[in-house]
Amino acid sequence: MPHPHARLTVHGRRLLVDRVRAGRPIAHVAEEMGISRTTAHKWVRRWRAEGDPGLYDRSSRPLTTPHRTPADVENRICELRRDRKLGPARIGPVLGIPSSTVHRVLTHYGLNRLRWMDRPTGQIIRRYERSHPGELVDVDIKKLGNIPDGGGHRIMPRQQAAGNRQATTDVRRGGSPVIGYSFVHTAVDDHSRLAYSEVLTDERKETAASFWQRANTFFAEHGISVERVLTDNGSCYRSRLFGQTLSATGIVHKRTRPYRPQTNGKVERLNRTLLDEWAYVRPYSSNAERTEALTDFLHTYNYHRCHTALDGQPPISRVNNPAGQYI
8 A cells, every 4th residue: 555645556657657658758757747767667667577466566575584583482482471471571581582572572463462362261362343333232231339319438438328328218128228229221333332321220121122222213313223232141131022122123133142241342341431430430429410420421432532442533433424413
């Protein structure tokens, strides 16, 4: 691929050759096209030797690399990384080579980050991404403990927090007040990472089906037509109601392998982001206050927060809507 300021593309090189074949002097053609005579002679000479294939860019990789680290040493570096999880500073002295060489080898084989490896097996984690928005949407539920009115133990002494629990609810279990839980239902597009979440009171099949209908509307408003939905094997997702809700709009339902949450990894990672940057980012004085803050967080996440998997761009940058159509 030519660099952005290249004078000649493949089309330009063909034009150069055609003008020279027509009988025009190479020096005149080079001046017209804003290139040196040396460059013009190079492409004409390559065309005469190889034909049209010679007009395409070649790899800049050298034919031989006599100073490259031997293959058996590279293999040994990779073995120590996979088996013992050692870093360059420790592998280098073991093999008697510079740590910078070890780091270069690990980078070449994709082993320079331990988080890119499956710790038990040492194998590189295979990551995937769907090719366009809507091809796959990951759906999941995260359970959160409710906050008593006035705040919980995270922002005040436990004795005062216990008094807030007593005053918030009349429900008792074994003499203790029951505040209960909230359930964060989340849907995230696999390609764009555009996300939609709601804080609901349960995880029943009716609730999950209703949530998906609103989530599907959200994606449709952003120009995304959902083709598949991926969930875990929770009872609400295995219900006939949830399946019928998807099939009614022509959506295929996929479920993960049991005890394999990595398959639904994008929404699982979003759940962690929700905890770090919304649920626990600051102390809330009530459950309602935390729930209200979710709307602002989702707007920031979708439209402004840089995403490392998207080269630092927000999820909206991968949606098919024209730029500038959001606030």
